[in-house]
Structures are given as structure tokens and as C-alpha cells.
Amino acid sequence: MSIDAVPAPGAGRRGALFGGRVQEAAMLLPALALIAVFLLLPFLSSFRIALTNERLIPRPVPPRFVGLDNFQNILSDHEFWVALWNVARFTLMVLPVQCGFALAVALILNTKLPFRNVFRGLFFLPAITSMVVVCVIWATLFQYPTGPFNQILSVLSFGMAGPVDWLGDPRFAMPALVLLSAWQAYGFQMIVYLAGLQGIPESLYEAAELDGANRWQRFWHVTMPSLRQTHIFVLIITTIQAFKLFTQVNILTQGGPRGTTDTVVHYMFTAGFVNQRLGLASAVAIILFFIVLIVSLVQRFVVRDRK
Amino acid sequence: MTSISHPASLAPAPSRPVPRDWSRVIAVVAVSILALVVISPLFLLAVASLKPDRFQILGDMGSFRAFWVSDPSLQNFRDVWTFSGALPFGRYLLNSLIILFVTVLGGVFLNSMAAFVLAWGRLPGRAVILTALIALYIVPQESIVLPLLTIVNRVGLSDSFAAQILPFMASPLYIFLIYQFFIQVPRDIYDAATVDGAGPFRIYWSVFLPISLPVLATVAILLGIETWNQYLWPLMVTQTDRARPISVGIASFFGHDSVYWNSAMAASVMMMIPVLIFYLAFQRWFVSSFISSAVKG
Numbered sequence: 166m167s168i169d170a171v172p173a174p175g176a177g178r179r180g181a182l183f184g185g186r187v188q189e190a191a192m193l194l195p196a197l198a199l200i201a202v203f204l205l206l207p208f209l210s211s212f213r214i215a216l217t218n219e220r221l222i223p224r225p226v227p228p229r230f231v232g233l234d235n236f237q238n239i240l241s242d243h244e245f246w247v248a249l250w251n252v253a254r255f256t257l258m259v260l261p262v263q264c265g266f267a268l269a270v271a272l273i274l275n276t277k278l279p280f281r282n283v284f285r286g287l288f289f290l291p292a293i294t295s296m297v298v299v300c301v302i303w304a305t306l307f308q309y310p311t312g313p314f315n316q317i318l319s320v321l322s323f324g325m326a327g328p329v330d331w332l333g334d335p336r337f338a339m340p341a342l343v344l345l346s347a348w349q350a351y352g353f354q355m356i357v358y359l360a361g362l363q364g365i366p367e368s369l370y371e372a373a374e375l376d377g378a379n380r381w382q383r384f385w386h387v388t389m390p391s392l393r394q395t396h397i398f399v400l401i402i403t404t405i406q407a408f409k410l411f412t413q414v415n416i417l418t419q420g421g422p423r424g425t426t427d428t429v430v431h432y433m434f435t436a437g438f439v440n441q442r443l444g445l446a447s448a449v450a451i452i453l454f455f456i457v458l459i460v461s462l463v464q465r466f467v468v469r470d471r472k
Numbered sequence: 473m474t475s476i477s478h479p480a481s482l483a484p485a486p487s488r489p490v491p492r493d494w495s496r497v498i499a500v501v502a503v504s505i506l507a508l509v510v511i512s513p514l515f516l517l518a519v520a521s522l523k524p525d526r527f528q529i530l531g532d533m534g535s536f537r538a539f540w541v542s543d544p545s546l547q548n549f550r551d552v553w554t555f556s557g558a559l560p561f562g563r564y565l566l567n568s569l570i571i572l573f574v575t576v577l578g579g580v581f582l583n584s585m586a587a588f589v590l591a592w593g594r595l596p597g598r599a600v601i602l603t604a605l606i607a608l609y610i611v612p613q614e615s616i617v618l619p620l621l622t623i624v625n626r627v628g629l630s631d632s633f634a635a636q637i638l639p640f641m642a643s644p645l646y647i648f649l650i651y652q653f654f655i656q657v658p659r660d661i662y663d664a665a666t667v668d669g670a671g672p673f674r675i676y677w678s679v680f681l682p683i684s685l686p687v688l689a690t691v692a693i694l695l696g697i698e699t700w701n702q703y704l705w706p707l708m709v710t711q712t713d714r715a716r717p718i719s720v721g722i723a724s725f726f727g728h729d730s731v732y733w734n735s736a737m738a739a740s741v742m743m744m745i746p747v748l749i750f751y752l753a754f755q756r757w758f759v760s761s762f763i764s765s766a767v768k769g
Contacts, residue, residue: 188672189593196586196642197601200608203639207619208611214619221622270506279500286755287507290514293747293758295701297719298740302513304726305520305733311534348513356762409614412703416723430614430704437618438708450615457612 208454215447222441235448245449247424248432254339255346255428256407263347264399267354272388274355275362285359292352300416303345307331332417335425342413342426350406354399361395362388394468401464405457429453515539517744521548521737529733548738560713561739564721568700569746571636571717575699576692579641584688586642587650588676592662602651605644614704621708631711640699646691649764653687654680690761693754700747718743 215235219228239245274285291299306313310328318326331341365388373383411430414420420427420435429449437446508515520529522544532538552561590598620639621630629635657680665675681688703719710716722743725736751758 185672186593186595189589189595192585192673192676193589193593193595193601196582196647199582199638199642200605200644202623203620203642204608204611204616204644207616207623208608210623211616211619214622221618273503273506276499278503279496284503284507285759287511289759290511290751292762293697293751294514295719295743295747297701297703297722298517298743299513301722301725301733301736301740302517304731305516305530305533306513308530308533311531313534313538316534348510353762356759360763405612409612411614415703415707416726419727433614433618434704434708438621443618443622446618450618454611454615457615458610461610 211447211450214444215451217444219443219447220441221437221443228444231444235445236452238445239448239452244424244427245429245432248420248427248429251339251424251426252408252410252428255343255410256404258340258343259347259407260400260403262343263351263403264354264396266347267351267399268358268392270351271355271358271362274359288355289352291349292356294349296349296412297416299345299349300413303341303348304332304417307341307345309333333422335422338418338422338426342410342417346410346413350403354403357399357402358392358395361392365391397464397467401460404460408453408456408460429456512539514744517737517740520733521741522546523737524548524734526732526734529737548734549742552735552738552742559721559724559735559739561718561721561742563713564716564718564739565742567633567715568717568719568743571633571715572696572699572746574633575637575641576696578637579643579646579695580688580692582642583646583691584650584681584684585676587647587654588680589672590647591651591654591657592675592680593672602648605647609644609648617705617708620705624709630709631715633715635709636702636706636715636717639705640695640702643695646695649691650684650687653684657683686760687764689754689757690764693750693758693761696750697747 216230216232217228218231218234270288274281274288278284309315309330309332312331314331315328318329329337331337369387369391370383373387378386409430410428411434414426414428414431415434418426420431430453433446433449433453436442436449516533516538519539519541520533522541523529523532524545524547552559554560555562555566589595590602624630624635624639629638661679661683662675665679670678701719702717703723706717706720707723710720718739722736722739725731725739
């Protein structure tokens with residue numbers, strides 16, 4: 166893709182050309198050096214560390230090569246599979262909630278509604294709220310036994326459903342995290358959907374109307390098919406984000422109650438940072454990388470397929 | 473809600489102006505209610521931060537008193553705004569702002585400089601470098617933080633500002649975003665500058681930078697939000713208050729038997745205010761930068 170941007174070589178005198186190249190190298194080098202030291206090097210060394218029993222704080226005994234033991238330990242650890250399953254559960258729950266709500270708001274904002282820019286600004290506010298702040302607010306909303314969610318539950322059920330310890334009950338901790346995560350992040354999907362909706366040509370709707378399609382039919386047969394690429398993109402991005410789930414878990418539940426909100430990154434953090442088992446944690450990091458890689462490749466494949 | 477959920481539903485209908493006006497009013501009222509419900513948690517946060525009694529905050533949360541404060545007080549902010557003590561939030565906020573400004577300014581500069589060379593330079597091997605950068609972009613931060621921690625410890629940068637700035641200034645994603653903008657600049661502009669005898673840095677600085685404000689703003693906003701919200705990395709790399717950012721500071725309210733909700737609320741408001749100011753000033757840029765981060769996908 167850079168080919169057509171390459172200017173023809175040989176312009177200017179030879180000395181100027183050389184001086185220009187030195188300057189270019191000096192401009193390129195700082196960014197490349199930082200990326201090499203702080204991204205490429207740790208990435209490559211995680212593959213080496215994962216094959217050793219290295220500790221975070223080095224011990225007097227030098228680390229030993231252990232082959233694939235770390236991977237074997239992880240894959241035979243029940244807790245890792247629980248963490249993986251939790252992340253999958255989180256993804257399956259957060260996808261419809263977050264993307265569905267994002268699409269609904271995008272559809273509303275895509276009308277000729279007055280003050281739509283003001284509304285767009287308001288609906289986007291949660292997306293710029295830091296997850297740590299979101300945790301502070303939602304911890305009080307989920308509070309047991311008198312928080313707003315319990316009050317609403319009590320009113321809606323005419324006092325039949327008792328107060329729920331949202332973040333402390335194994336059945337409800339994950340759905341609670343799903344709700345607050347969806348609230349924080351839907352703004353991004355909303356903006357992406359809005360861009361997708363604005364790319365649908367008006368003529369498609371006019372044609373459908375001429376054919377006598379009602380509003381519901383126009384939505385299912387014009388809007389939804391036209392949003393196909395947007396759906397795929399949103400699906401992939403949300404899935405990747407979900408697999409990196411950590412901050413809310415670390416702050417609100419520490420993986421509990423009874424491991425029901427443990428996640429892959431939280432498992433890695435606990436193994437590597439809390440328990441100092443760097444080799445083991447690096448193996449988890451590599452597994453995480455391959456999960457993200459596969460999900461991204463699926464997206465590339467699906468999108469290219471239809472072009 | 474379904475009546476306004478379709479672009480065609482509010483298409484001009486000149487024959488019946490009066491009912492249409494009413495339907496618009498109803499639509500605005502309905503959407504306003506929805507918007508208020510959705511952002512009510514932020515409103516609750518602002519109200520609660522003005523209540524000095526932490527038990528009152530919790531007691532009020534379950535009723536409509538959560539939306540109202542009878543005698544607003546800035547006591548929580550006064551308590552939290554210290555530069556020493558158990559949780560010095562003044563210092564945390566300052567730390568976060570320092571990290572933010574250096575990362576964003578340095579990041580925009582270094583990434584755009586590299587992008588310029590990749591797009592218009594004559595250095596050999598640019599195509600290879602670009603491909604490598606695109607491949608590296610996929611590596612999630614989460615999967616490199618632990619080896620990164622050992623590197624940072626080894627070079628003696630642990631618990632420092634540099635450890636929170638240097639690893640995130642340069643980024644394949646932002647180089648690529650700016651690169652995509654630069655290659656669309658017409659050839660003539662570059663040629664005209666070369667004829668004048670300007671070197672690469674001069675062309676970059678006085679020709680390309682001034683016409684690239686949209687993409688630079690995009691990168692600044694995305695990098696800014698990312699930096700402001702960093703949590704996992706500073707949680708691991710900061711051991712003292714010296715360089716600890718406000719995100720980790722707020723999180724340390726949790727994990728005790730009783731949370732000081734009044735202080736947590738005030739600290740959270742303090743963390744939101746800088747973002748809100750930027751958001752209100754540059755709302756359009758915020759939204760469009762999120763779109764361009766999506767399109768590159």
C-alpha cells in the first residue's frame with residue numbers, strides 16, 4: 166500500500182540526498198526504538214519466559230528451562246478453564262445487551278429528531294467515563310440490601326423478590342458486571358452503528374417504500390442487511406474487549422464469588438503479579454494473544470470474503 | 473419508541489403539519505427521558521460527591537433522595553485534595569495530568585514524524601517496517617505487561633513517570649492512522665517543498681503538520697483517553713504515591729471492610745472533570761476520532 170506513495174528516487178544532488186536520509190532516519194528512529202524496546206522485546210521475551218520457571222523477583226537460583234510444562238499446567242488447571250468459560254459467558258451476555266442498546270440508540274439518533282447532536286453528546290458520556298469511576302458509581306447502585314437496583318427489583322416484584330447481593334452472589338455477579346460494562350462501553354458501538362446507518366443510501370428506503378414495505382419490514386430487509394459489515398466489526402471488537410476483561414473484576418469482585426467472575430487476564434495477573442510465577446503467567450499471556458489473533462483473523466477472513 | 477426509530481418515519485409530510493409537530497414533541501420528550509435514565513448514574517455521582525456523610529450517601533442511594541442534596545458541601549473535596557497523607561489525591565491527579573500531557577504531546581510528535589518518513593521518505597525498507605508495525609498492532613497490551621515489568625525493573629524505571637510514559641508514546645496504531653492521512657496528501661505539495669530545497673524535517677514540520685490537524689487531534693484524543701484510563705499497568709508498576717495515577721488511587725478505596733464513599737465520590741468527580749472539560753470543548757472531535765479508530769479496524 167505504500168508503493169504508490171514512494172517518490173521517484175534520484176531527485177536532488179547526491180550529498181543532499183544522503184543528508185536527507187540521515188534526517189529521515191533520525192525522524193523514524195525514536196518511535197521505532199520505543200516500539201522495539203517496549204512492545205516487540207517484551208512480546209518476544211514472553212515466548213522465552215513461558216518456557217522457563219522464571220519468577221517476577223529473581224531468586225538466587227537462575228531460572229530453569231521447563232519446556233511446555235507451563236502450558237501443560239495451565240491446560241490441566243480447572244481454574245483456568247473456569248476463567249476461560251467465564252469470559253465466554255461474559256461475551257455471550259454482553260454482546261446482545263451492549264450492541265442491541267447501541268443499535269437502538271443509533272437508530273433513534275439517525276432520525277430527524279430535534280437536538281440530535283445534544284442527545285448524541287449525552288448518550289456518549291458513559292463512553293468517556295473511566296472504568297474505575299464506573300466501578301465507584303455502580304458499586305453503590307448494586308449495594309446490598311438497599312441500593313437502587315434492589316429497590317427497583319422490590320417495586321417491580323411487589324416486594325416478592327428479596328434483595329439480591331448483586332456482586333456477592335455467584336448467580337448474579339457476572340450479570341452485574343455485564344450491565345455496568347455494557348453501560349460504560351455502548352457509546353463506542355453506538356457511534357460505529359451511527360456511521361454505518363449514515364452510509365445506507367436513502368434510495369434503498371424509497372424503493373422499499375414503493376414496494377409497500379412497512380417500517381418493520383424496512384428495518385429487517387433494508388437496514389439490517391446493509392449493516393452487515395458494521396455488525397461484524399462491532400461483534401469482533403466487543404469480543405476482543407471482552408476477552409481482556411480485567412479492571413472491573415479486579416476492583417469489584419477479585420474474581421469471586423467462588424471464581425464466578427475470574428477472567429483470563431485476572432488469572433494471568435494473579436499468577437504473575439500476585440503469586441510471582443512469571444513463566445506460568447507468560448504462557449497465559451501467549452494463549453491470550455493467540456485468542457485475540459484468531460478472532461482478528463476471523464474478522465479479516467469474513468470481511469474479505471464478501472468484498 | 474418504534475415510531476421514531478426509523479429514518480424514513482420522520483420524512484417530510486407537508487399535508488399534515490400539525491400532528492407532525494406533536495409527534496416531534498413526543499419524540500423529544502421520550503428520548504430525553506431515555507437519555508436522563510442512561511446518564512443518571514453520572515448525575516448521582518455528582519450529587520453524592522457533595523454529601524459529606526458517607527453513611528448518608530449509602531442510605532440515600534436507594535431512594536429519590538439520591539438525586540438531591542439539601543446542604544451541598546465541598547468538604548469531601550477538601551478532604552481528598554491533599555498532597556500527603558494516606559491517599560493524596562491532589563498528587564495522584566497531578567501525576568495523571570503529567571503522564572497525560574507528556575504522553576500525548578510526545579506521542580503525537582513521534583508518531584507523526586515516523587508516519588511522515590514511512591509515507592514520503594526515501595529510506596530503504598519502509599514497506600517492511602510498515603508491515604511489521606501493522607502486524608505488531610494486534611498484540612494486546614495485556615499480554616506483554618508482565619515481561620514489560622521485568623524490563624522496566626531491570627533498567628531501574630520501576631515506580632517512575634517514565635515507566636508510564638515511554639512504553640505508550642509510540643504506537644503502531646497511531647503511526648498507521650497518521651500514515652493513512654499523509655499518503656493522501658497530493659504529490660504536488662511535497663514536490664513544491666522539495667524544489668524549495670527543504671529537508672525532510674522542514675517539509676514535515678512546516679508543510680505536513682499544519683494540514684494534518686484533524687488526524688493529529690484524533691490521535692491526541694484516542695491516546696489521551698487511553699492514557700487517562702490506564703489501570704492494569706500502573707497498578708503493577710507503581711509501588712508508592714510518587715508516580716501513582718488517580719485511577720489506581722481511586723481503586724484503593726475498595727478492598728477495605730468499609731469504603732469511604734464520600735471520598736471515593738469526590739475523587740471520581742476529580743478524575744472526570746478534566747475529561748469533561750476536553751469533551752465539552754471538542755465534542756465533535758471526540759466522536760469523529762472514535763469513528764476513525766473504528767474504520768481502520
